[in-house]
Amino acid sequence: MADVHDQITRSRNMAAIRGSHTKPELLIRKLLHAAGFRFRLHVRDLPGKPDLVFPKYSAVIFVNGCFWHHHDCHLFKWPATREAFWREKIGRNVENDRKASERLREAGWRVATVWECALKGRTRLAPAMVGERLGTWLRSDNPTLSLRGE
Template sequence: MHDPATRSRNMAAIRGRDTKPELLIRKALHSAGLRYRLNVRDLPGKPDLVFPRYRAIIFVHGCFWHQHDCHLFHWPATRQDFWREKIGRNVINDERAANALLEAGWRSAIVWECALKGRTRADFPEAVQRLITWIKGDEQTITIRGG
């Protein structure tokens, strides 16, 4: 078993930004001519992509870290109390950020990891087109998830 210091270093190695799913979305939207800012710290939840011109933000959520109800999420068998508390906090923080952004007049999208990988992944060009249409439109929220 690892000591707490090793466990802490391992947790620190987990990416909070520039993840593969996020990079896929960024590249596709940039190729479509959309320009954005990354991880804007002064917005609630530090959205992954911010489109000030459209007053729209996108979160690219990992299914495990944000407790998505899909095949990519399962509770770890060890340290269950720790994980339930940690992931539960993430879910609460997500809800708070979404509400604060809505109150501040931002439109928000969530792209779930399962939409981009795994056995239920969505058709990527179709998912990107849905995002582009949403960004340029006036719909308040959109969620893109695996099938």
């Protein structure tokens, strides 16, 4: 009976994890909107359903959690339990990210990824710097950007 209870508890905990409108995403939206950029949110027609879409600039931004997308920073650590499950799940996320970015680029979109460590933790950047770097990238013709903590 304890196994069933543990599974239910894990399911509830997983269900509580937000996939959109997260604090990091809201911060990026606020910074870019204040800088005069206008965007669409979570466009389902695009591969990977990017967090922010800028049709005027042919650009999309993904705001990725370092744990869920296996970023090589201090915020990522493999869980100590159910190792095979987590390696498979996170590995699938990484592969889906790669495929979505590739398909977006093939369709003519420019792709930026803002990693959670750029916004929180000991390596975080100043919010103004994050907004400035994203604004500069949006106005440029650079095809990709990966913004991480320092």
